[in-house]
Amino acid sequence: xxxxxxxxxxxxxxxxxxxxxxxxxxxxxxxxxxxxxxxxxxxxxxxxxxxxxxxxxxxxxxxxxxxxxxxxxxxxxxxxxxxxxxxxxxxxxxxxxxxxxxxxxxxxxxxxxxxxxxxxxxxxxxxxxxxxxxxxxxxxxxxxxxxxxxxxxxxxxxxxxxxxxxxxxxxxxxxxxxxxxxxxxxxxxxxxxxxxxxxxxxxxxxxxxxxxxxxxxxxxxxxxxxxxxxxxxxxxxxxxxxxxxxxxxxxxxxxxxxxxxxxxxxxxxxxxxxxxxxxxxxxxxxxxxxxxxxxxxxxxxxxxxxxxxxxxxxxxxxxxxxxxxxxxxxxxxxxxxxxxxxxxxxxxxxxxxxxxxxxxxxxxxxxxxxxxxxxxxxxxxxxxxxxxxxxxxxxxxxxxxxxxxxxxxxxxxxxxxxxxxxxxxxxxxxxxxxxxxxxxxxxxxxxxxxxxxxxxxxxxxxxxxxxxxxxxxxxxxxxxxxxxxxxxxxxxxxxxxxxxxxxxxxxxxxxxxxx
Numbered sequence: 001x002x003x004x005x006x007x008x009x010x011x012x013x014x015x016x017x018x019x020x021x022x023x024x025x026x027x028x029x030x031x032x033x034x035x036x037x038x039x040x041x042x043x044x045x046x047x048x049x050x051x052x053x054x055x056x057x058x059x060x061x062x063x064x065x066x067x068x069x070x071x072x073x074x075x076x077x078x079x080x081x082x083x084x085x086x087x088x089x090x091x092x093x094x095x096x097x098x099x100x101x102x103x104x105x106x107x108x109x110x111x112x113x114x115x116x117x118x119x120x121x122x123x124x125x126x127x128x129x130x131x132x133x134x135x136x137x138x139x140x141x142x143x144x145x146x147x148x149x150x151x152x153x154x155x156x157x158x159x160x161x162x163x164x165x166x167x168x169x170x171x172x173x174x175x176x177x178x179x180x181x182x183x184x185x186x187x188x189x190x191x192x193x194x195x196x197x198x199x200x201x202x203x204x205x206x207x208x209x210x211x212x213x214x215x216x217x218x219x220x221x222x223x224x225x226x227x228x229x230x231x232x233x234x235x236x237x238x239x240x241x242x243x244x245x246x247x248x249x250x251x252x253x254x255x256x257x258x259x260x261x262x263x264x265x266x267x268x269x270x271x272x273x274x275x276x277x278x279x280x281x282x283x284x285x286x287x288x289x290x291x292x293x294x295x296x297x298x299x300x301x302x303x304x305x306x307x308x309x310x311x312x313x314x315x316x317x318x319x320x321x322x323x324x325x326x327x328x329x330x331x332x333x334x335x336x337x338x339x340x341x342x343x344x345x346x347x348x349x350x351x352x353x354x355x356x357x358x359x360x361x362x363x364x365x366x367x368x369x370x371x372x373x374x375x376x377x378x379x380x381x382x383x384x385x386x387x388x389x390x391x392x393x394x395x396x397x398x399x400x401x402x403x404x405x406x407x408x409x410x411x412x413x414x415x416x417x418x419x420x421x422x423x424x425x426x427x428x429x430x431x432x433x434x435x436x437x438x439x440x441x442x443x444x445x446x447x448x449x450x451x452x453x454x455x456x457x458x459x460x461x462x463x464x465x466x467x468x469x470x471x472x473x474x475x476x477x478x479x480x481x482x483x484x485x486x487x488x489x490x491x492x493x494x495x496x497x498x499x500x501x502x503x504x505x506x507x508x509x510x511x512x513x514x515x
Contacts, residue, residue, distance in 0.1 A: 003372040004216070004374065006369065006371060006376075007216055008038055008216045009025050009029075009038065009040070009215065010039075010213055011039065011041040012191060012219065012220055012221060013043055013222040013223060013227075014041060014044075014175070015043075015221065015341065016170060016355060017340055017341025018219075018221035019041065019171055019178055020174065020359055020362045021219045021340050021341075021358075022041040022178050022184045023067050023182055024067075024363050024366040026178060026182035029366075031183040031184070039185065040215075042213065044189070044190050045188045045189075054167055054282070055083060055164055055267050055278075055349070055352035055355075056164075056165065057351075057352050058161060058162045059356065060163060061161075063363070068181060068182075069177055070154060070514070072154065074163075074173065075507050077173050078166050078170045079165065080163050080164065080166075080282075080504075081163065081164045081281055082147050082148075082162075082164075082504075083161060083265065083267060084159055084162075084266055085105060085137060085138065085141050085265075086105045087102055087104050087266050088271075089101075089269065090271040091103075091271045091404075091462065092405060092406055092407075092462050093405075093407055094271075094273075103131060103457075103461030104131040104137070104138040104141060104266070104461065105351070106131055106137040106457060107137070107159070107160040108137040108160045109135075109160070109453045110131075110456055110457070111482070115478055117133050117482055118456065119466075119468040121134075121460070121483075122465075123470060123473060128483070129461070130461055133486070134483075135486065136159070136487075136493055137160075140490065141265055143494050144263075144265065144500055145265065145497040146499070147497075148503070149498065150506055151513075154513065158493055158497065161265075162352070164280045164281065164287075165282070166282060187213070189207035189209035189210045190207060190209070191222075192206050192207060194206075194228055199335060201233070201336035201337055202215070202218040205218070218336060219337075220337055220339040220343045221340055221341045221343060223342040224325050226339060226343035228337050228343075229337060229339040230329075230343070233337060236330040238328055240327040240347065242420075242421060243421055243422070244347055244348060244398060245296065245416065246275050246293050246324070246326070246350075247295075247323065247324050247325075248293070248299070248322070248323055249289050249291045249321075249348075249349075250289060250292075250306055250320070250321055250322075251319065251320045252288050252289065252310070253285050253317070254286040254287075254288050254313055254314070255286075256284070256286070260501065262499065262500065262501060263501045263504070264500070267352075270309065271405070271407070272290065272292065272305050273297070273305070273409055273412060273413075274292045274293050274297035274301075274302070274412040275297065276350070277305075278291065283501075288306070288309075288310060289306070290305055290306035290309075291349065291350070296411055296415070297412070324348065325342070326346065326347055327347075328387075328388070332345075332361065333387075334380070336376060338361075340358060344357075344387070348398065350401065353394050357394065357449070360390065361387055364386065364387075365383070368383055389445065389448075392423070396423055396425055399421075399422060403426065403430070404459070405417070433466055434466060438455050438456060438459065
């Protein structure tokens with residue numbers, strides 16, 4: 001019997017997730033050079049992009065480069081700013097006496113190779129924040145400096161960085177690039193019917209403007225509605241609201257009061273009594289939102305907290321309510337249908353997990369997609385195991401931020417530390433790390449997304465207590481010298497870098513060197 005090839009790839013739904021999926025597939029299979037393989041994206045002309053978050057992580061640089069998008073064009077067209085860190089404010093304890101606790105989760109890896117300063121810092125922090133003890137980057141963030149100069153090529157810099165961006169403009173850029181450069185067919189039409197194939201997959205979609213579209217692979221990027229995966233194929237959704245309580249957001253766009261206002265080179269994440277507020281600086285505006293638990297806070301109270309955070313600048317500005325479905329699909333790949341984006345899963349936008357997981361799964365699909373339909377079940381099984389592992393590890397890492405908090409000022413924070421809400425895997429790790437400093441051996445899978453370096457910044461930024469074996473710490477002076485050298489290096493580097501807004505203006509004017 002002749003095997004059935006996989007040649008017609010159909011992405012249903014646009015937005016960032018849909019266009020990332022279409023772009024990865026088209027780039028991988030070079031559809032603009034192979035007319036026997038097609039990638040078609042079908043999206044409604046009437047559904048706007050949700051755009052819960054506007055932050056990314058450093059892997060986005062690799063994605064843009066892989067897809068062939070110039071960093072200069074990206075910066076110019078998507079209201080892009082650089083992001084070197086997430087600064088967590090008031091997560092450890094509520095502000096008191098005008099004082100707030102804050103720490104940085106940096107994108108530069110900590111300088112733990114060779115002599116690791118971490119156990120020496122744990123023994124005696126000496127008032128130095130952990131991020132300053134192992135990296136130069138927090139100093140640069142606090143100075144308001146960009147991560148690179150015009151002498152650096154595209155996607156290169158003095159430090160690791162990601163981006164803040166306008167989600168709608170990013171989708172528009174991906175659309176233009178996918179269609180004109182990668183050969184994706186773009187169909188604007190409403191899906192009126194989904195035709196199942198009787199074997200746990202999809203045979204075709206019926207549209208109001210383009211008729212019936214048959215395919216060999218369908219990618220469900222229809223958002224929380226999950227038109228293919230849930231409504232048609234009935235793939236169950238694993239609810240994780242018993243672990244992560246945040247399920248709602250109020251977003252507001254805030255213009256700068258001055259055209260030359262400084263732009264932070266990091267995301268600000270400020271804890272509230274029932275959630276947290278993101279504050280992201282783009283070139284023309286700030287994107288600010290209050291993410292909260294509807295079980296612990298009403299919409300009205302959440303809006304009052306958000307407007308109090310913003311102050312007088314919020315007067316006259318409207319909020320947009322976003323409901324979030326927390327969890328992930330039991331099987332991301334069912335039959336010949338793969339759920340990517342909000343249809344596949346979502347947790348709160350802390351740590352920019354949304355775009356991160358969407359991009360990762362889209363790239364993984366492109367890399368793992370077999371040539372024949374007969375091979376799909378075996379590939380789907382492995383794909384599903386990897387995606388579920390990734391989601392579980394993401395949930396562990398997000399929950400970590402709440403579990404480490406010492407806040408007692410509301411039921412939200414107390415409930416987040418209730419043992420029954422903490423995954424066993426996270427409990428086990430925290431118990432182990434009280435006696436033993438985390439190491440690379442605790443993160444054996446490269447699909448965990450958040451690894452040793454990420455955990456170190458959050459654990460010790462949140463004053464986690466690890467019992468170090470003092471008798472083994474016989475290089476204390478060398479460790480102090482290494483930390484002092486990092487501080488000196490930070491000062492030298494700061495003298496070479498431009499203020500963030502000034503750097504962006506020069507990039508827009510002159511462009512960056514091509515890779």
